[in-house]
Amino acid sequence: MTPDNIASAPQNCGKCGLCLSVCPVYQILKEEQASPRARLQLIKAFETNTLESSFLLKEIISNCLMCGACARICPSGINHYEKFMDMREKMAAALGDTPAIKGLIFLLAREYRLRAGAKMAGVGQQLTPEFLKKKYRLGQIPISCLPQLNPAPFRQTLPEKIRPKSGKPLRGKLVYFSGCATNYMFEDTGRASVKILKDLGYEVIIPRDQTCCAIPLLYHGAGSKARKNIITNIRALACHDYDHIIVDCTTCGAALKDEYPLYIQRLNKEGIDKGDTLSAQAQTISEKTMDILSFLSKFNLKYDPPPPKISRGVYHAPCHSRNSFNSHPRVQDLLRHLPNLEYVPTAEEDLCCGGGGTFFYEHPKTAQKIMEQKQAQITHTNADLWLTDCPVCRLNLQGNLPLDSQTKIIHPVTLICQAMARETP
Ligand code: SF4
Ligand code: SF4
Numbered sequence: 001m002t003p004d005n006i007a008s009a010p011q012n013c014g015k016c017g018l019c020l021s022v023c024p025v026y027q028i029l030k031e032e033q034a035s036p037r038a039r040l041q042l043i044k045a046f047e048t049n050t051l052e053s054s055f056l057l058k059e060i061i062s063n064c065l066m067c068g069a070c071a072r073i074c075p076s077g078i079n080h081y082e083k084f085m086d087m088r089e090k091m092a093a094a095l096g097d098t099p100a101i102k103g104l105i106f107l108l109a110r111e112y113r114l115r116a117g118a119k120m121a122g123v124g125q126q127l128t129p130e131f132l133k134k135k136y137r138l139g140q141i142p143i144s145c146l147p148q149l150n151p152a153p154f155r156q157t158l159p160e161k162i163r164p165k166s167g168k169p170l171r172g173k174l175v176y177f178s179g180c181a182t183n184y185m186f187e188d189t190g191r192a193s194v195k196i197l198k199d200l201g202y203e204v205i206i207p208r209d210q211t212c213c214a215i216p217l218l219y220h221g222a223g224s225k226a227r228k229n230i231i232t233n234i235r236a237l238a239c240h241d242y243d244h245i246i247v248d249c250t251t252c253g254a255a256l257k258d259e260y261p262l263y264i265q266r267l268n269k270e271g272i273d274k275g276d277t278l279s280a281q282a283q284t285i286s287e288k289t290m291d292i293l294s295f296l297s298k299f300n301l302k303y304d305p306p307p308p309k310i311s312r313g314v315y316h317a318p319c320h321s322r323n324s325f326n327s328h329p330r331v332q333d334l335l336r337h338l339p340n341l342e343y344v345p346t347a348e349e350d351l352c353c354g355g356g357g358t359f360f361y362e363h364p365k366t367a368q369k370i371m372e373q374k375q376a377q378i379t380h381t382n383a384d385l386w387l388t389d390c391p392v393c394r395l396n397l398q399g400n401l402p403l404d405s406q407t408k409i410i411h412p413v414t415l416i417c418q419a420m421a422r423e424t425p
Contacts, residue, residue: 092221141399
């Protein structure tokens with residue numbers, strides 16, 4: 001066992017219960033079997049052959065948002081995240097998965113399939129009558145509340161290399177990993193991010209051959225299918241010269257920063273990839289990956305005076321932003337200084353929203369209860385904006401708002417871009 005594995009071993013759990021205090025699923029269900037420590041004990045029993053795989057065991061293991069809060073607080077240093085991911089793979093191998101999840105894995109495992117799927121879904125969105133969109137749901141989310149897909153994939157609408165704004169001295173080179181959500185759904189985030197980075201004087205490279213970060217595949221136990229995506233992305237990023245890799249989705253960021261080096265290490269141990277090159281490249285990628293809000297917080301951004309109408313906004317801190325990038329205080333600071341925003345801090349803005357990749361679809365009742373807690377926090381604020389830097393959280397927050405709600409959900413970079421645009425019309 002390596003020191004990493006020793007720390008991850010479920011037998012290190014002292015059953016102190018600290019992880020229960022931060023687990024959003026346990027907080028709702030209040031059942032021991034929904035707790036992180038119970039999952040660890042079940043995994044231990046499975047690994048020591050005292051418990052067999054079963055659909056109940058698979059269900060208990062999957063009833064987790066993979067938010068990482070338990071691993072962050074655990075005094076025994078257990079890496080729950082890694083244990084849960086590994087167990088999901090074992091459960092999927094033993095028991096298979098639902099047709100919907102198999103379909104999702106099939107699409108995400110090849111970029112051309114995803115592109116074709118997004119195109120067909122876009123046409124479907126245009127043709128589906130409004131009454132059907134209101135009737136059918138994805139989890140608890142009415143189809144009518146899902147965002148309109150981009151007319152064309154975001155990456156296809158821009159050159160691979162974007163020069164810094166003219167007249168600005170070259171500050172450096174950045175690679176922008178745009179992820180699936182920005183590429184197919186939230187191009188507004190991508191455009192704002194590129195404009196800000198360009199205006200700051202950076203050359204921005206958006207590698208053409210990047211693909212899904214593979215986190216959804218890993219979450220659903222499709223570790224072997226994730227291999228092609230991970231190696232494609234490592235090669236796509238490594239062939240450029242850059243100072244940092246910028247992500248606008250911290251789940252993609254967590255993949256690049258935390259998962260890729262571990263995954264390649266595992267391939268090496270299993271003798272599947274014995275070369276050092278991928279390991280070294282994955283390590284460099286990990287060290288250079290930054291979420292865009294943390295990156296922007298390093299600058300003393302200059303804004304013009306605010307417009308007459310200021311937005312009133314609350315913030316939702318996504319789990320990966322907090323647990324992988326620890327960016328919450330930096331984002332709060334950015335928001336406090338934005339001239340076009342009256343930022344209203346709310347209690348527990350760092351509480352998970354219940355989105356968790358496909359958790360909102362697979363466990364809609366629990367997800368809805370978690371969401372109700374979030375909504376209760378903002379009802380008194382009269383906010384017209386709910387800001388968040390994770391696309392799944394954005395989709396989940398938007399999808400659970402009342403149909404007549406005037407609150408808009410956007411990525412904070414949109415507001416930053418608007419404030420900077422006034423500075424340089
Ligand atoms: S915080 Fe860690 S040591 Fe404590 S019960 Fe949870 S898993 Fe076990
Ligand atoms: S990852 Fe999050 S949801 Fe899953 S057990 Fe840990 S705290 Fe609970």
